[in-house]
Amino acid sequence: MCGIVGYVGPRQAAGVLLEGLAHLEYRGYDSAGLAVLGPEGIRRCRSVGKLRNLQEALRDAPLSGQIGIGHTRWATHGCVSESNAHPHTDADGMLALIHNGIVENYVALKAGLLAEGCVFASQTDSEVIALLISRHYQQGAVPLLEAVRAALRQIEGSNVIIVLSALEPDRLVAARAGNAGGLVVGLGDGEMLVASDATAILEYTQRVIFLGDRELAMVTATGVECFDMESRIVTKSPTTLSWNPLMAAKGGYKHFMLKEIMEQPRSLADAVAGRVDLDRGTVVLPDLDPLRPVWPHLRRLHAVGCGTAWHACLIAKYLIEDLARIPVEVDYGSEFRYREPLLAPGSVVLVITQSGETADTLGAMQTALDRGMQSVALVNAVGSQAARLADGVVYLNAGPEIGVASTKAFTSQVVVAYLLAIYLGQVRGALDEPRRRALLQAASELPNLVGGMLAGGNDFAGIAERYSSSQDVLYLGRGINYPAALEGALKLKEISYIHAEGYPAGEMKHGPIALIDDKLPVVAICTRDRVRDKMLSNIEQVVARGGRVIAVAEEGDDQVADKASDVLWVPHCSAHLAPIMVSIPLQLLAYHIALRRGCDVDQPRNLAKSVTVE
Numbered sequence: 001m002c003g004i005v006g007y008v009g010p011r012q013a014a015g016v017l018l019e020g021l022a023h024l025e026y027r028g029y030d031s032a033g034l035a036v037l038g039p040e041g042i043r044r045c046r047s048v049g050k051l052r053n054l055q056e057a058l059r060d061a062p063l064s065g066q067i068g069i070g071h072t073r074w075a076t077h078g079c080v081s082e083s084n085a086h087p088h089t090d091a092d093g094m095l096a097l098i099h100n101g102i103v104e105n106y107v108a109l110k111a112g113l114l115a116e117g118c119v120f121a122s123q124t125d126s127e128v129i130a131l132l133i134s135r136h137y138q139q140g141a142v143p144l145l146e147a148v149r150a151a152l153r154q155i156e157g158s159n160v161i162i163v164l165s166a167l168e169p170d171r172l173v174a175a176r177a178g179n180a181g182g183l184v185v186g187l188g189d190g191e192m193l194v195a196s197d198a199t200a201i202l203e204y205t206q207r208v209i210f211l212g213d214r215e216l217a218m219v220t221a222t223g224v225e226c227f228d229m230e231s232r233i234v235t236k237s238p239t240t241l242s243w244n245p246l247m248a249a250k251g252g253y254k255h256f257m258l259k260e261i262m263e264q265p266r267s268l269a270d271a272v273a274g275r276v277d278l279d280r281g282t283v284v285l286p287d288l289d290p291l292r293p294v295w296p297h298l299r300r301l302h303a304v305g306c307g308t309a310w311h312a313c314l315i316a317k318y319l320i321e322d323l324a325r326i327p328v329e330v331d332y333g334s335e336f337r338y339r340e341p342l343l344a345p346g347s348v349v350l351v352i353t354q355s356g357e358t359a360d361t362l363g364a365m366q367t368a369l370d371r372g373m374q375s376v377a378l379v380n381a382v383g384s385q386a387a388r389l390a391d392g393v394v395y396l397n398a399g400p401e402i403g404v405a406s407t408k409a410f411t412s413q414v415v416v417a418y419l420l421a422i423y424l425g426q427v428r429g430a431l432d433e434p435r436r437r438a439l440l441q442a443a444s445e446l447p448n449l450v451g452g453m454l455a456g457g458n459d460f461a462g463i464a465e466r467y468s469s470s471q472d473v474l475y476l477g478r479g480i481n482y483p484a485a486l487e488g489a490l491k492l493k494e495i496s497y498i499h500a501e502g503y504p505a506g507e508m509k510h511g512p513i514a515l516i517d518d519k520l521p522v523v524a525i526c527t528r529d530r531v532r533d534k535m536l537s538n539i540e541q542v543v544a545r546g547g548r549v550i551a552v553a554e555e556g557d558d559q560v561a562d563k564a565s566d567v568l569w570v571p572h573c574s575a576h577l578a579p580i581m582v583s584i585p586l587q588l589l590a591y592h593i594a595l596r597r598g599c600d601v602d603q604p605r606n607l608a609k610s611v612t613v614e
Contacts, residue, residue, distance in 0.1 A: 356384020
C-alpha cells in the first residue's frame with residue numbers, strides 16, 4: 001500500500017524523489033520521508049502527515065546527494081509517528097531501507113535481534129528488515145546484494161524493498177518477494193529510477209522493466225542487473241509505456257477525482273477502440289488467443305475482485321450469463337483464497353483489478369494456478385503482476401487513475417466486461433451476428449452519450465447542499481443496476497464519510513424499510529428497463545413513509561420526477577450498459593457532497609489506492 005521510489009543519476013536526488021512521491025501519495029499519506037547519500041553520509045528527513053509537511057521540512061534542512069530513496073506510508077505496524085516513518089536505518093546509519101508489505105514473522109525475528117543486542121528505534125516490522133540486512137552485511141563482509149538476498153530468505157510474507165548503503169555509494173538494491181505490490185525500474189539516459197508504480201517515474205522515462213516475484217535488481221546510473229533468489233541472472237526485456245506525464249497530472253481540475261470522472265468519455269472510447277468490428281459484428285481480443293481451445297469446453301467462470309472491482313465482477317456476472325450463457329460465481333479475493341473453493345475442471349478464474357497488484361486478488365490467481373486452472377485478467381496497469389500471472393489479459397486502457405476512489409477505471413472495467421461477454425457469446429455460438437452488431441453499436445455510441453451527460457444538466461451542487469448533513473443514505477437498484485447501487489454507496493462512504501448502504505430494491509421490505517423516515521435519503525436507480533415498474537413501486541413505498549428520494553432516471557421520465565424529491569437525469573442507453581451511465585452521476589453526487597463537507601476528495605482518510613497487504 002505504501003509508495004516507494006529510488007533514484008541514482010546526475011541530478012539532485014531529493015527533488016526527483018519528492019516529485020515521485022507526489023505521484024505516489026495516493027498509496028499512503030500517514031507520513032513520508034527521504035534518505036539521501038551525500039558528502040556527509042546518509043541523511044534522512046521524515047515527517048508525519050501529508051507530503052507537504054516533508055517538503056516544508058526539506059526547505060529548512062535540504063538533503064544533498066545524487067542517490068537516494070523516498071517513501072510515503074500507509075501504517076500497518078506501529079502508530080503514525082516520525083520514528084515509525086520510513087526510511088529506516090541500521091544502528092550505524094550506514095544503510096537505509098524503504099519497504100512496502102508485511103513481515104509476517106517479524107515478532108520472532110525481532111526477538112532474535114533483541115537477543116543479539118540490537119536496539120530498535122521504531123515499532124515497525126520494516127526496521128527488522130534493515131537490521132537483518134545490516135547483520136548479514138557486516139558479519140559476512142558480503143556485497144549489499146547478497147546481504148539483501150540472505151535477509152529475504154529469513155522473511156515470511158509479501159514484501160518489496162529498496163536499500164541504500166554508504167559503503168556502495170553508486171547503487172541501489174531493490175527486491176520483490178510475494179504479492180506486496182509492483183516494483184518497476186525506469187531506464188533513463190544516464191540515470192535510473194525504481195518505484196512501486198510507474199506514475200512516479202513518467203517525468204523521466206517511459207522505458208521500464210518490471211521485477212517479478214522473488215527477484216532482485218542492482219541499479220546504478222548506467223544500468224540494471226536482475227537476479228533470482230538463487231543468484232542466477234534474470235534477463236529482462238524493456239517495455240515502453242503508453243502513459244505520459246500529462247496523463248498523471250490534474251490538467252487544471254481541482255481534484256484528480258473530478259478530472260478522472262470527466263475523462264470517462266475518453267477512457268471508455270479507449271477501452272473499446274480497436275476491439276470492435278461493426279461490419280462483421282465481432283469483438284477482437286487477441287490477448288485471449290492462448291485460451292481459444294478452452295472456450296468451447298468452458299463450464300463456469302469464477303469472477304474475483306476487491307472493493308469497486310468486486311462490483312464490476314457482479315456486473316460481469318449479469319453480462320456473461322445473459323450474453324454468453326455461462327454460469328459465473330462472484331467472490332471477494334480475500335474470501336476466495338481462504339474458503340477452499342470448488343474449482344471443477346472446465347472452470348476459469350476471471351480477475352478484475354485496476355492496479356494488478358492487489359494482494360487478495362493475486363492470492364486468488366495463485367490459488368487457481370496451484371489448482372491447475374487458467375485465469376483471465378481485466379487490468380489497467382500494464383506489466384502488473386496480475387497481467388503477468390494471467391493466461392489471458394485484456395487491458396482497460398483507462399490511463400493512470402490517481403484519485404483513491406475509483407471512477408474511470410470502474411466504468412472501463414464494466415465496458416471491457418461487456419466486450420468479454422460478447423466475445424464469449426461469439427466464440428461459443430450463443431450470439432448471432434445481428435444481435436452482436438446491435439450490442440457493439442451500443443458500445444460504440446456510449447462515449448458520446450457519456451460526454452453529453454457530463455456537459456451539464458444536473459444540479460449536483462444543489463442536491464449536495466440539501467443532503468450533505470445526512471448521517472445515512474440508502475441506495476437501491478434492481479437487476480444489473482443493483483451492483484451500481486453498491487458502487488454508488490461505496491463512493492459516498494469512501495470520500496464523504498457518510499454511512500451508506502447499497503441494497504437490491506426487492507429486499508427493501510425485508511429489513512431496510514424500518515430505517516426510512518424524513519431524515520434518510522434514498523437513492524433509487526430507476527431506468528427504463530424490464531424492472532422499472534418494480535422500482536417505481538419501491539419509490540412509492542419510500543415516499544409513503546416520509547422518505548426523500550434522489551432518483552437516477554432517464555431523461556423525460558415524468559413518472560419518476562413526480563414521485564422523487566430530486567432527480568439525476570441520464571440519457572437512455574442499452575440496459576446492459578446502464579450501470580456505466582447511472583454510476584457516473586453517482587460519482588459526481590459523492591464528489592460534491594464530500595466537497596461540501598470539506599473532505600479530502602483525492603486522499604480520503606485511512607484509504608490507499610493499491611491494497612498490497614492483507
